[in-house]
Amino acid sequence: MGKIICRKNLKRCCVSMLNDLVSDLEQYKKIAIFGYGVEGRSFHAFAEKYLPDVAISIVDKNYADDDNYLDGLREAELIVKSPGISLHTLGIDYDAYNFTSITELFLKHFGSQIIGVTGTKGKSTLVTLIDSMLKNAGRKSLLCGNIGISPLQAIETIDEETTVVMELSSHQLHHVNHSPHIAVLTNLFPEHLDYYEDLADYYEAKFNIFRHQNARDIFIYNLQNPNNYFDTEKAPSKHTYNVFANELKNEVQFNIKNGYIHHATLQILEKLAEILEIDESTFMKTVTTFQTLPHRLEFVDEIDGVSYINDSISTIPQASMEAMKILKNVDTIILGGYDRGVDYSELVNFLRESNVKNIICFSDTGKQIYEKINEEENNKHLFYMHDLRESVKKAGECAREIVLFSPAASSFNSYKNFAERGEEFKSLVNNLKG
Known part of the structure; x- marks a missing residue:
């Protein structure tokens, strides 16, 4: 029988649902947390509080003593998998184990x-x-x-x-x-x-x-x-x-x-x-009254009449195209990032037909976009730069209205995530003020 939760600060609905959740989990003697990120740690804290009689183990290569850390999956009756782990990449069949998740x-x-x-x-x-x-x-x-x-x-x-x-x-x-x-x-x-x-x-x-x-x-x-x-x-x-x-x-x-x-x-x-x-x-x-969330068409600063917009969240071509449509007066765009096999043909055609004058590319996908645009005659000022730092510097030299940083690609070849990439863009823009 599940442990009864009786705390004065818990209202009726929460007590009932929480009891059901605890009862659902405490039928297992051994639960493994597969991936010890934000969700993995939150489940561990929950288990320490509500599942004192359940043995909890952590299966994560960053917390393992050797390369055989996946063996820990076989010892668990239930596995709480973190969303960041791709079973496909690891070659693990979902039906091979009793997986669940916080979601x-x-x-x-x-x-x-x-x-x-x-x-x-x-x-x-x-x-x-x-x-x-x-x-x-x-x-x-x-x-x-x-x-x-x-x-x-x-x-x-x-x-x-x-x-x-x-x-x-x-x-x-x-x-x-x-x-x-x-x-x-x-x-x-x-x-x-x-x-x-x-x-x-x-x-x-x-x-x-x-x-x-x-x-x-x-x-x-x-x-x-x-x-x-x-x-x-x-x-x-x-x-x-x-x-x-x-x-x-x-x-x-x-x-x-x-x-x-x-x-x-x-x-x-x-x-x-x-x-x-x-x-x-x-x-x-x-x-x-809504204020734009960080890295989503976020206004960074205006320098010498030029507005700089951080749209680092745009990790696909469609998002970058939509950003250009919304802002309308973009004359300079910075593009590029990690290659995940996405087709950039639609974005290239959009850029060719757009009013964007300066197209600044960097990183893996930036090179693809640069080469595809150059395949046909165009009236754009097209640049391929070494990195984001050089790209922002070039934007400061040629922009007249709006510089849009909307990469149309993931960040994982150079940054931990889109947020880290966006923060670097903002820092580089601030450096332009000298």
């Missing part, structure tokens, strides 16, 4: 209170807006998942009035068998091809956001041609909405210093406001 466990026990958001781009901005909109409406909201904190870190704060807003990456959704009450799919583009077997495997992971819903749940998505990806008729929920063609009821004016919210994001947010019965004034307050 799987949380969706199973708290799914009825969750608004889950996934998609190739736009997740972090959208969940931040949803959380702000709920709070502005006087409702209790918890923001967690791929942004901010692991849900286990705040599990004791959840009660029957709490809406849990979760950003869910494809890695977190891969193989889960439960879906949130309200599922949102922002968009779909090729990405993470180094993690999955193929593009279809990546998309299938995303589809778990709605695949395990029931008829009473809600699914919102924003796709121009949804049937190119999945059979919309087979979505379990009877409350399914594609907002792609929706006209916005509220026109919002943005400026370069406060940042922008993509049109597609506003379409989803308006539909959610309608479903959640949030009034127009609260919606408008939420979007007009």
